[in-house]
Amino acid sequence: MTGKGRELADMMERRRVDILCVQETRWKGSKARSIGGGFKLFYHGVDGRRNGVGVVLKEEYVKSVLEVKRVSDRVMSMKLEIVGMMMNVVSAYAPQVGCEIDEKDEFWRELDEVVESVPKEERVVIGADSNGHVGEGNRGDEEVMGRYGVKERNVGQMVVDFAKRMEMAVVNTYFKKREEHRVTYKSGGRFTQVDYVLCRRCNLKEIGDCKVVAGESLARQHQMVACRMTLEIKKRKRVKAEPRIKWWTLKKEDCCVEFRVELRQALGGSEELPADWVTTAEVVRETARKVLGVSSGQRKEDKETWWWNEEVQESIQRKRLAKKKWDSQGDEDSRQEYKLMRHKAKREVAKAK
Secondary structure: OOOOHHHHHHHHHHOOOOEEEEEOOOOOEEEEEEEEOOEEEEEEEOOOOOOOEEEEEEHHHHOOEEEEEEOOOOEEEEEEEEOOEEEEEEEEEOOOOOOOHHHHHHHHHHHHHHHHOOOOOOEEEEEEEOOOOOOOOOOOOOOOEOOOOOOOOOOOHHHHHHHHHHOEEEHHHHOOOOHHHOOOEEEOOEEEOOEEEEEEHHHHHHEEEEEEEOOOOOOOOEOEEEEEEOOOOOOOOOOOOOOOEOHHHHHOHHHHHHHHHHHHHHOOOOOOOOOOHHHHHHHHHHHHHHHOOEOOOOOOOOOOOOOOOHHHHHHHHHHHHHHHHHHHHOOHHHHHHHHHHHHHHHHHHHHHO
């Protein structure tokens, strides 16, 4: 990425790319920075000489980012909320063929954990340099890939196995293209396909096209894989609200006293509750309806969040500052501080509710 930020932004603008996964960035640290042209790069790396992954976003999507998980210098994920729908973008960089088997196993374990942590109803799109060929043809693997790969399969079998485990599809292989729009890697006289886009099989119908963008000179050996995805948003059925007893008015002392008096009279003036709890509970509810009243059952679009008190706001602010500190420093201490503040914020919200 060194010295290439603006060139990358220009390419994304020219090719109308909104979200881009990048690998082998070779930038140390866990930060986010503008690369010009209205694009922002979120990246993670532990060594300035090797590895490193990142996700580049068009500025209009930056405010949609809910969470960034920097798992390792080979795997990172980002959760965005786009028009009310959750989209998880994962950038992955698999170890090369000559790497130790332990390093390869660790990479696939991390990628498994990231995808498994995403709820089934949310979209997942992976942009990965797999350093392996899934090969041409799909005999026996029809459920996870198409027929339009390149050459023979090698360690790319790991990609196919991963897709089967996670119920995903290798998107590149489903579109019949000329060879120049399928080959993602060229070096000397060698050419093959090692870079892939994957998505959940159930969302494959949302993919309109996927191909290699030829003719760009940003990277010496790799070509950009461009995927067009049209999000299919299901309309939620509006649930009709029902009238509720206004239990929250018991916080007022006069309502509390009146309710207690009325309830004792309804129970016959006895200090002891009847043995039949079903009957007793119904008496309690009837008395509450009479004394406390019931809501109208109509939802207001701009309804105020009644539990948003000062304690909750202060706790949320501390969490936000801790997150900002972690994003800027990226060390273990700031990470643990953010986790603590996040836990305290959740407790404050639960207590207020």
